[in-house]
Amino acid sequence: MMFADADQFFVRLKATWVALFPGQMQALVSVTTNAVAIVVTFALLFAVTTLLERKGLGRMQNRYGPNRVGPWGLLQPLADGLKMLIKEDIVPTGADRVVHFLAPVTLVLCVILGFAVIPMGHNMAATDLDAGLVFFFAAGAGSEVAVFMAGWASRSKYPLLGAMRAIAQVISYEMPLVLSAVAVVMLAGTLSLVGIVQSQEGYHWGWLARWHVFTPWGLAGFLLFFTAALAESNRSPFDIPEGESEIIAGHMVEYSGFKYALFFLGEYLGLFALAGLGSTLFLGGYLPPLAFLNWVPSWIWFLFKLMMLVSVFIWLRGTMPRLRADQLMEFAWKFLLPMSLFNLVIAGAWKFSRTWSVPGGNLSRWLMGAALLALAYLALSRLFQARHKPRVYRYV
Amino acid sequence: MTLMLFLLAVPTLAAALAAMCLRNLVHAALCAAICFTGVAALFVYLGAEFMGFAQVIIYVGAIAILLLFAVLLTRGFETLSPLRARQVPWPVGVMAALITLAVMTISVVSSPSLLRPRTAMVLRTRQVGDRLMTDYVLPMEAIGLLMTAVLIGAAVLALRDSNGAKRRRVP
Amino acid sequence: MNPLPTVVLLSCLLFAIGLGGVLTRRNAIVVLIGIEFMLNAANLNFIAFWRYGPEPEALRGVMFALFSIAVAAAEAAVGLAIVLAIYRHWRTADLDDVDELRGDRL
Numbered sequence: 001m002m003f004a005d006a007d008q009f010f011v012r013l014k015a016t017w018v019a020l021f022p023g024q025m026q027a028l029v030s031v032t033t034n035a036v037a038i039v040v041t042f043a044l045l046f047a048v049t050t051l052l053e054r055k056g057l058g059r060m061q062n063r064y065g066p067n068r069v070g071p072w073g074l075l076q077p078l079a080d081g082l083k084m085l086i087k088e089d090i091v092p093t094g095a096d097r098v099v100h101f102l103a104p105v106t107l108v109l110c111v112i113l114g115f116a117v118i119p120m121g122h123n124m125a126a127t128d129l130d131a132g133l134v135f136f137f138a139a140g141a142g143s144e145v146a147v148f149m150a151g152w153a154s155r156s157k158y159p160l161l162g163a164m165r166a167i168a169q170v171i172s173y174e175m176p177l178v179l180s181a182v183a184v185v186m187l188a189g190t191l192s193l194v195g196i197v198q199s200q201e202g203y204h205w206g207w208l209a210r211w212h213v214f215t216p217w218g219l220a221g222f223l224l225f226f227t228a229a230l231a232e233s234n235r236s237p238f239d240i241p242e243g244e245s246e247i248i249a250g251h252m253v254e255y256s257g258f259k260y261a262l263f264f265l266g267e268y269l270g271l272f273a274l275a276g277l278g279s280t281l282f283l284g285g286y287l288p289p290l291a292f293l294n295w296v297p298s299w300i301w302f303l304f305k306l307m308m309l310v311s312v313f314i315w316l317r318g319t320m321p322r323l324r325a326d327q328l329m330e331f332a333w334k335f336l337l338p339m340s341l342f343n344l345v346i347a348g349a350w351k352f353s354r355t356w357s358v359p360g361g362n363l364s365r366w367l368m369g370a371a372l373l374a375l376a377y378l379a380l381s382r383l384f385q386a387r388h389k390p391r392v393y394r395y396v
Numbered sequence: 397m398t399l400m401l402f403l404l405a406v407p408t409l410a411a412a413l414a415a416m417c418l419r420n421l422v423h424a425a426l427c428a429a430i431c432f433t434g435v436a437a438l439f440v441y442l443g444a445e446f447m448g449f450a451q452v453i454i455y456v457g458a459i460a461i462l463l464l465f466a467v468l469l470t471r472g473f474e475t476l477s478p479l480r481a482r483q484v485p486w487p488v489g490v491m492a493a494l495i496t497l498a499v500m501t502i503s504v505v506s507s508p509s510l511l512r513p514r515t516a517m518v519l520r521t522r523q524v525g526d527r528l529m530t531d532y533v534l535p536m537e538a539i540g541l542l543m544t545a546v547l548i549g550a551a552v553l554a555l556r557d558s559n560g561a562k563r564r565r566v567p
Numbered sequence: 568m569n570p571l572p573t574v575v576l577l578s579c580l581l582f583a584i585g586l587g588g589v590l591t592r593r594n595a596i597v598v599l600i601g602i603e604f605m606l607n608a609a610n611l612n613f614i615a616f617w618r619y620g621p622e623p624e625a626l627r628g629v630m631f632a633l634f635s636i637a638v639a640a641a642e643a644a645v646g647l648a649i650v651l652a653i654y655r656h657w658r659t660a661d662l663d664d665v666d667e668l669r670g671d672r673l
Contacts, residue, residue, distance in 0.1 A: 099426070131521045134449040138436075141457025145429055148464050152422055164468070167461060174457075191446075191521050401570065405577050412581055412604055416588030421596060428600045435581075435607045442574070442618045444629055447636075451610075454636055459603060459643045466596050466647045470660040483663055489590030497583035504575050517623045524633070527626050535630075539637050546641040553648035556655070 007297040010037075011123050034126040038115045046268045047077035053314050060318035087257035094155040095254065103150035104255065104262035110142030111266050114273040119194045121286045121299030132193040133181060136277060137174075140232070143270065144170050147251055150263070154254035162250025165325055166234060166241035172332040173231035173238075179340035180221040180228070183347035184212055184281045193277075197285035207291065211284040216369035217347040220377075222282040224340050226309075229274035231332070233267055236317040240325050275309040276302070335380050342376045404441055408434025421472035422464065429460035444519045574615040582608035595650045595660045599643060606639045 055065030066073040117132035119125035151163020188199040212218035231238040241250040286298035415427035432455035439448035585604030617628025
């Protein structure tokens with residue numbers, strides 16, 4: 001019983017707080033409390049993640065990360081925040097001041113809006129929209145305009161080039177992202193994210209969770225979603241738009257001080273939103289993986305899955321080399337997009353073959369789906385390699 | 397009720413007016429993006445949530461970006477062409493728009509109100525999906541065909557033709 | 568009080584603004600923006616009549632608006648591709664300059 005209390009702790013805390021206000025204002029207070037809680041939580045998580053990233057990358061590169069400020073460098077985010085706040089805010093002379101100012105604001109606004117529909121625990125989605133997934137992607141669409149605004153308003157070559165590359169990358173990878181999410185919608189039967197999590201309840205044979213990732217199309221879809229999410233948030237190995245050794249900071253190069261911190265915040269918040277969406281769609285959201293673990297509160301599971309995904313993102317950043325701009329686009333259009341379309345077909349076949357009497361039952365459906373997807377993967381990845389001839393070294 | 401409508405409508409119309417009047421093309425395209433978001437908010441206000449979100453994804457996420465790229469690629473942000481006599485003076489266009497507005501307003505205001513207020517119906521996406529797959533399956537397939545044609549056509553139209561075009565130094 | 572006339576007037580205003588822009592401005596891209604405003608105004612009209620009109624369960628207004636959005640996206644893409652092609656040839660995006668097919672001036 002106590003554990004059910006822990007599970008609904010925040011819900012009841014909020015209900016108590018809202019009940020303190022007169023009836024007229026309760027809706028407004030409820031919405032404001034949700035917004036403030038989300039912003040505060042994810043801003044703190046952002047601070048923790050910057051530290052995690054720097055120390056994690058440092059260890060992967062065989063060095064300590066920051067370890068001077070506070071014990072083991074734990075107060076480093078505070079130092080970073082203070083530095084960003086007191087830095088001089090430089091705006092280039094020819095820059096378009098209004099648009100230059102509005103770009104980071106728009107980015108952070110659009111990204112935070114996406115958090116409104118993600119269910120962070122049992123009964124803990126800020127709004128349970130009927131078309132929640134579409135709302136999430138709509139909130140992400142605004143961030144593309146913000147990137148363009150940043151790149152153009154700076155009136156300089158590098159930001160403009162960086163912005164155009166960033167936008168091209170974002171719109172190219174949006175297609176596999178949306179298509180892999182559509183496969184989930186097809187199986188779950190609803191666009192509401194709470195509904196999608198609820199469709200993943202229950203356990204096969206009492207112990208294997210019914211998460212979408214444990215199906216062949218779900219696994220492929222998760223990997224596609226994951227890759228596209230990496231590219232959507234401009235992270236390594238897709239970080240050509242902000243690669244420091246190529247284009248300095250891309251569309252953010254003319255920003256300094258707090259506005260740069262806002263861009264940084266927006267990028268990480270976008271990462272959290274996509275990781276949260278990925279775990280909601282494929283990894284069962286706030287559901288525990290094993291049935292006997294449901295004494296752990298649901299929001300702890302959500303946080304755990306989110307941080308696992310973010311850690312894998314950091315791991316990938318420290319491990320893989322950066323893709324070139326044309327390799328990136330080729331990867332999106334020639335591999336990820338056909339793969340996600342094929343995944344959609346397999347997901348449809350999975351759904352409709354549930355009622356057929358297939359010889360071998362569920363196992364043969366699983367193996368068939370996995371075999372077809374593996375075949376598609378091999379075909380698509382090998383098909384475009386024929387033109388890469390062995391390297392010829394010329395020593396003149 | 398009406399306050400909400402007013403609050404949504406004024407920024408939309410102001411942004412639309414700004415988009416049509418501004419000389420700086422990038423600002424005009426950004427104001428157009430604001431107007432599209434305003435129209436999406438109006439869709440949500442009218443109860444068609446899915447339409448509002450789809451409008452944002454398509455108009456703001458794709459068409460506004462397309463407009464901004466076109467402004468960049470046609471150097472619309474550079475100095476405007478030297479002033480010369482327009483072929484049709486601008487008050488003529490404004491007058492035509494105002495006359496159209498007057499005609500439409502008169503027809504709206506003077507039509508008898510046959511429509512009684514209905515209780516709110518929030519659009520469920522499932523209904524849209526059902527209709528698309530049953531009653532409207534033919535238009536949906538036609539749209540698919542249209543999109544394919546547009547994809548290929550737009551790419552071909554915007555392709556650089558490399559046969560015979562002299563190599564120019566990029567200015 | 569039926570809000571339908573208010574919303575229809577709103578869409579008429581948006582349409583008129585778009586029309587004014589299309590007839591007045593010289594730059595091809597602003598003309599395309601105006602066309603998009605006119606399409607948006609029509610969609611708004613459809614959704615308003617769906618909401619306040621008879622038989623909202625048939626979803627006709629919503630369906631029409633959905634297809635209209637799709638077609639508008641297609642038209643914007645092709646229109647802008649044409650503008651780019653014209654720019655590449657004549658080095659101008661000004662509609663008054665693209666008058667090669669025009670006969671004798673009236």
